[in-house]
Amino acid sequence: MDAVQELPDKELLSRHARGDDKAFDELVRRHRERMWAVAIRVLGDPEEAADALQDAFLSAFRAAGRFRGEAQVSTWLHRIVVNACHDRMRRRMVRPAVPTDDATLDVLSNERAKATASVPDPAGRSDSRMDVQAALEQIPPEQRLALVLVDMMGYRVDEAAGILEVAPGTVKSRCARGRARLLPYLAHLRNPERPRDVTSPRGGDGRP
Amino acid sequence: MTSHVDAETLALSLEGLLDDEEEHSVRTHVAGCSQCADIREALGEVSGLLADEPVPPLPDSVSTRLDEAIRAERANPASDGGTPSAAEGDGDGRDGRQDREDGPGGPGGAVDDDTAEELRSRAAEVVPMRRRGVARWMPYIAAAAAAVFVIGGGAALLRGMGDGPGAGDTAQTQDQAPHALKEPAPVLVESGTAYTPEGLEAQAGGVLSLAAPELPPQGAESDEEAPEISALPSPSENPSGVSTCVEGLTGEDERTPLVDVATYTADGGAAEPVWVLYTEDASGAYTVSVVSPECTGGAPADAVLDTAAVPAP
Incomplete structure (x- = not known):
């Protein structure tokens, strides 16, 4: 047992590929918190995030044999989670177009409404939390992803670039554009006493 | 020089992504414009606001669900090719990306060049998708159905579909094949x-x-x-x-x-x-x-x- 916990990620992955049951469990234990953090911030909704996380770990479980060891296991896992989030977002947009009127969707949306509505916190802390999350959902997914990785999770630009498989310059410009888009939504958090008009001098890219 | 600088340009400037000429004109303007200076300051604080955001902890129920899903997968592996996208992997499609310029967009039309860069990079990102093939939904649906079957009741309950895995199963499969049209959809x-x-x-x-x-x-x-x-x-x-x-x-x-x-x-x-x-x-x-x-x-x-x-x- 102890041995497994001390092994590096790559060794765990190759043991898993060779059929060692304990190895993958240890990988999950090691990485699930961070993977969760990515998924919940990108998707916003806990149920969606849980689905994405499960998709991702199952994909990793199945694909371990194809891991070539050029990347860090952690980068690889992040990439898988990011892709799983993309798939979720894509499906989320497709779903409402389907006229499934059965109770399932009602139940789901009720659950979701409850989940969002039932967290008021006297300290006002969750207010800000919801505001930031809601603001994040207003910006394009690519920008949101870059900001989640770089600004929220604190990864270096080159790490985020490895995860997203784009050039570091692209990560930077996505972050920059995302911050500019977020600004109008976040202005009140930063300086409650200051009026909103500072954010958008010529009505530029601030969206309603 | 008299017109204000928009937030995006200011943000690009903060990231050092503007070319010298544009950077210079932004600086000159901001030096004499308190409004734009305010916005630049506010932009600089966005990262901090995001970083301060507390991480929602991983719910125990989700950990349990993960463990169960993996146990089920181990006991009864889904067919190959399940959830193809996620695992397309490591190193794939990177060729041709390594040599792309990492730097900022070109002069003046920073936006245009940058957009072009973005377009190229996103085109490159898509390379792995091609391997998924046109019919990528089919194995996916099969895998999704298999997953629902395998983890059946538990997953359905978690989703609030307590009425029975059967119903959830059908709804899901339908959701995932929404475009069964005679005319090919655009x-x-x-x-x-x-x-x-x-x-x-x-x-x-x-x-x-x-x-x-x-x-x-x-x-x-x-x-x-x-x-x-x-x-x-x-x-x-x-x-x-x-x-x-x-x-x-x-x-x-x-x-x-x-x-x-x-x-x-x-x-x-x-x-x-x-x-x-x-x-x-x-x-x-x-x-x-x-x-x-x-x-x-x-x-x-x-x-x-x-x-x-x-x-x-």
């Missing part, structure tokens, strides 16, 4: 192009030449999901209502095989989200229509912001 792409009135014809020509080789031929009928274009990214979110809009704007002898989810900046206006419809007439000539998403509201023709003839690809 292929949706998100090329990243920022369309402009004067550039429209050339921009549309560029996008069409990337997409054309993979568009279904005229007269094709298909029940399949629209194919993906390997040279262009799919939209990360499929906007709803596109098909209504396409139907409203496509004439009898025409078809609209391609829609680009993009932005359009009218002269002197701000960039706004648009759908760019690529419509082909019977002779094979293409017209692009830049359409505001408002066209789902019932009067598609009124939502057309711009049109242009596109040279055949």
Whole structure:
């Protein structure tokens, strides 16, 4: 047992590929918190995030044999989670177009409404939390992803670039554009006493 | 120099992504403009606000569910090719990306160059998708169905579908095959192009030449999901209502095989989200229509912001 916990990620992955049951469990234990953090911030909704996380770990479980060891296991896992989030977002947009009127969707949306509505916190802390999350959902997914990785999770630009498989310059410009888009939504958090008009001098890219 | 600097340019400046000339003019302006200086300061604080955001902890129920899903997978492995996208992996599709320039966009048209860079990089991102093939939904649906079967009751309960795994199973499968239309649905792409009135014809020509080789031929009928274009990214979110809009704007002898989810900046206006419809007439000539998403509201023709003839690809 102890041995497994001390092994590096790559060794765990190759043991898993060779059929060692304990190895993958240890990988999950090691990485699930961070993977969760990515998924919940990108998707916003806990149920969606849980689905994405499960998709991702199952994909990793199945694909371990194809891991070539050029990347860090952690980068690889992040990439898988990011892709799983993309798939979720894509499906989320497709779903409402389907006229499934059965109770399932009602139940789901009720659950979701409850989940969002039932967290008021006297300290006002969750207010800000919801505001930031809601603001994040207003910006394009690519920008949101870059900001989640770089600004929220604190990864270096080159790490985020490895995860997203784009050039570091692209990560930077996505972050920059995302911050500019977020600004109008976040202005009140930063300086409650200051009026909103500072954010958008010529009505530029601030969206309603 | 007298006009204010928009937030995006200020943000790019903070990241060091502007060329020298533009950076200089931004600095000169900001030095004498408290309004823009305020915005720049506020932009600098956005990262901090995001970083301070507490991480929502991983719920125990989710950990348990993960463990169960993996145990089930171990006991009864899903067929190969399940959830293909996620695992396409390590190193794949990186070729040709390594040598891409990491630097900022070029001079002056930082936005344009940057957009081009973005477009290239996103085209590159999509390379692995091609391997998934046109019929990528099929194994996916199979895997999803298998997963629901395997973890059946537990997952259904977690989703609040307590009425029984059977019902949930059916609903899910249907959800995932939404476009069983006789007419092939338009292929949706998100090329990243920022369309402009004067550039429209050339921009549309560029996008069409990337997409054309993979568009279904005229007269094709298909029940399949629209194919993906390997040279262009799919939209990360499929906007709803596109098909209504396409139907409203496509004439009898025409078809609209391609829609680009993009932005359009009218002269002197701000960039706004648009759908760019690529419509082909019977002779094979293409017209692009830049359409505001408002066209789902019932009067598609009124939502057309711009049109242009596109040279055949």
